Amino acid sequence: MVNIQDLYKKFGKNEVLSGVNLDIGEGGIFAVLGPNGSGKTTLIKCLLGMVIPNKGTISVLGSNIKNGSAYRRKIDYLPQIANFPSNLKVKELITMLKDLRGKTMVDKDLINLFKLEPFLDKKLGNLSGGTKQKVNIVLAFMFDSPLIILDEPTSGLDPISLIRLKTLIETEKAKGKTILITSHIMSFVEEVSDEIVFLLEGKIYFKGSINELKTKTNQPDFEHAIASILTENHA
Numbered sequence: 001m002v003n004i005q006d007l008y009k010k011f012g013k014n015e016v017l018s019g020v021n022l023d024i025g026e027g028g029i030f031a032v033l034g035p036n037g038s039g040k041t042t043l044i045k046c047l048l049g050m051v052i053p054n055k056g057t058i059s060v061l062g063s064n065i066k067n068g069s070a071y072r073r074k075i076d077y078l079p080q081i082a083n084f085p086s087n088l089k090v091k092e093l094i095t096m097l098k099d100l101r102g103k104t105m106v107d108k109d110l111i112n113l114f115k116l117e118p119f120l121d122k123k124l125g126n127l128s129g130g131t132k133q134k135v136n137i138v139l140a141f142m143f144d145s146p147l148i149i150l151d152e153p154t155s156g157l158d159p160i161s162l163i164r165l166k167t168l169i170e171t172e173k174a175k176g177k178t179i180l181i182t183s184h185i186m187s188f189v190e191e192v193s194d195e196i197v198f199l200l201e202g203k204i205y206f207k208g209s210i211n212e213l214k215t216k217t218n219q220p221d222f223e224h225a226i227a228s229i230l231t232e233n234h235a
Contacts, residue, residue, distance in 0.1 A: 001026045001147060001178045002047065007056030009042055009202075016042045017053065018202035026146075029169060029179045031189045034199035035230065040182045041080060043199065044149055047180075048077060061147065073101070078140035080151040080182075082132075086125030090116065090135055093124065097139060107142040113164055114138060129156040137165060141172065148172060149180045154188055166192055190222045198229055205229055 007020040016039045024030050032040050045051040047058060049065055049072065057064060063071040084093055094107055111117060114134040119127060127135070133156040140150060150169075154162055169179055169192055183189050189196065190210055198206040198213075206213055206229060210222050217228040 001061060002180075003057075003059040004043075004047075005057045007043075007046065007053050007058065009039075009046060009051065009053045016202050017046070020056070020199075020202070020204055022197060022204060022207070024178065024180070024197075026178055027173070027176045028194040029173055029181065029192050031181045031183060031193040031196045032199060033182070033189065033196055033226065038199040039202045040199055041151060044151055044180070044182065047149070048072060048075065074145050074147060076140050076143055076145040076148045078136055078148075078150045078153055080155070082136045082139075084124055086123065088124050089121055090124065090127075091120040093135070094139070094142070101143055106144055107138060110138040110142055110168075113168065114161060130158055130161065133157055134161055137168075141168060145177075147178050147180070151182050152184070153181065154183060154185050162188070186223050186226065198226070200229065200233055205233065 002022070002024040004020055004022040007017050008015070009017040020039075020043065032043065034040050042051055046053050047060060047065070049069055057066075059065070060071050061074050065071060088096070111120070114137065116131075116134060116138065119131055119135070124132065124135070137153060140148065140153075153165060157165060166188075173179060181189070181193070193210065195207065195209055196213065197204060206216070210225070213225045214220070214222065217225040219225040219228050
């Protein structure tokens with residue numbers, strides 16, 4: 001599904017990704033974790049062709065991303081910060097993206113799931129942060145793509161909407177989709193993830209299941225296992 005080889009990215013003198021090698025298979029939920037500045041968002045933007053690496057190769061769904069942007073039509077993406085014109089109504093934004101993508105969308109069930117019907121005629125600038133995030137989640141899932149990338153998807157969600165998001169993620173996983181998530185909420189990651197990828201200072205320090213991580217670090221729980229990696233590499 002995703003293959004990354006020897007990936008490097010610098011911004012000026014700051015090396016954000018340093019020789020990343022990563023294989024992510026088809027089907028399942030994969031969490032990319034790491035402290036702020038570890039390279040998570042840069043890695044995702046490299047996958048999407050939004051950031052050009054200095055070195056390395058990336059293949060997504062069997063296509064080298066240097067061969068063109070067509071592969072992106074098979075990816076749904078929720079950015080950490082989604083910037084849409086604030087004067088657009090929610091229904092106008094949905095229609096606009098449908099026209100841009102030119103794909104069949106499954107927005108009605110998603111709108112019902114997140115109880116967004118009362119907000120369809122409201123402008124984005126008049127929505128609360130949590131409601132905007134629910135709109136963004138609908139946009140990220142509505143084109144039924146085989147690869148879904150979610151950058152901090154729980155941001156601003158109330159507890160009920162968080163439960164609905166978890167249910168949605170599990171439903172999409174059951175269809176055989178691959179879902180890539182970044183999150184700072186360890187309880188959320190532990191509940192939904194099949195595997196985690198831990199980035200630190202632009203390098204991958206661990207890839208595997210949470211149980212494997214706990215065994216490797218000899219820690220009783222997930223949070224202590226993550227803390228153990230950080231302590232060990234900043235000792």
